[in-house]
Amino acid sequence: MINKIFNSAQDLVQDIRDGAVIAVGGFGGSGMPNQLIDALIAQGAKDLTIVSNNAGNGDHGLAALLKAKRVKKLICSFPRQKDAYVFEELYRNKQIELEVVAQGTLAERLRAAGTGIGGFYTRTAYGTLLAEGKECKTIDGKNYIFEQALAVDYSLITAKMGDRWGNLIYNKTARNFAPVMAMAAAKTLVVVDQICELGELDPEVIITPGIFVDRLTLKTAVGA
Template identity: 60%
Template sequence: MINKIAASVADALAGVKDGSTVMIGGFGTSGIPNELIDGLIAQGSKDLTVVNNNAGNGDTGLAALLKAGRVRKIICSFPRQADSYVFDGLYRTGKLELELVSQGNLAERIRAAGAGIGGFFTPTGFGTELAKGKECREINGKNYVLEHPIHGDLALIKAERGDRWGNLMYRMAARNFGPVMATACKKTVATVHEISDLGELNPEHIVTPGIFVHQIVKIERQATQSGGLRKAA
């Protein structure tokens, strides 16, 4: 019987190796799988390459992983914002390597990995520092830059609902990079707030099929200061 429901975050993340490439879903603070990031910190793997849209906020989530000294390199499109001081400090002191990728190219490079595409030409970045050292080609009178796929060892994503086969549905903006990251990695672990019986999820609403998901972990919703339940986007 296929059952991808893990008993705990620790069980789901057991065996992550040093030097792994870890893709972490999220756009700003929307859809960040904070429980899985905390679990990765507790798990102890180091020398990681992290792929994310940005480079963490404040002292929690991805920023906490950076602060713990577990990350060697980050690949992202938007590393600096008002509260990205953890990244800023590590990068300025040479303790963290950065590969800057424009947001569209980041998404497409991840998608290309999942689709088995060996590379693609894009006009984005041509004539800028982002194209330095890369193959450029003129096609039909327009200049393009060759970009290569980004493959990962582990994807950590946040979903809304799932079933024991690993089929996932997302909530609004929390969807962001999760679906493409799940296809591009050797292993995908997702958190969900609700676990549905098989057949209960509408097939037309399933965004990530279970074939791309290895384990899911049910987590509780966080209470707000007012005492209500917060449905994190």
């Protein structure tokens, strides 16, 4: 019997190793898997590469992981914002590496990894610093750069509802990067607001099918 439900967030992150590449869902605070991040901080993995839309907010969630100095590299679209002071201090002190990727390109690199595509050509960032060192090609008179697929070891995401097979439904903008991050990961770890019985979720509204999910737990679970 397939059952991907675990007792706590700690159970979900227990095997994350030092040096892992981890995608973290969220758009600002929306959809940020804070319980999983807190569990990861307690678990102790370090020298991590984090893939995320931004560099954390305030001193909680992703910012707390940065503050604990567990991250060696950040791959994101928006590293600078008024409350990203934890990242800014680390970056100014050369305590963290940064790779900036345009938001649409970041999403497509993750999606490409999930669909088995090695990469793609895009016009975004051609002629800018972000194109340095990348293959350039002219197609139908227009210039493109090649972006490689971005596979990750783990994805940490949240969802509104899930079942024991791992099928997921999201809540509005909390969906953000979660579907493509789930596709791109060797293991996808999820905290959900509600666990449903099999068949309770309408197949027409399931966004992430269970084939892309490995473990899930309730946000309100003891120890989550």
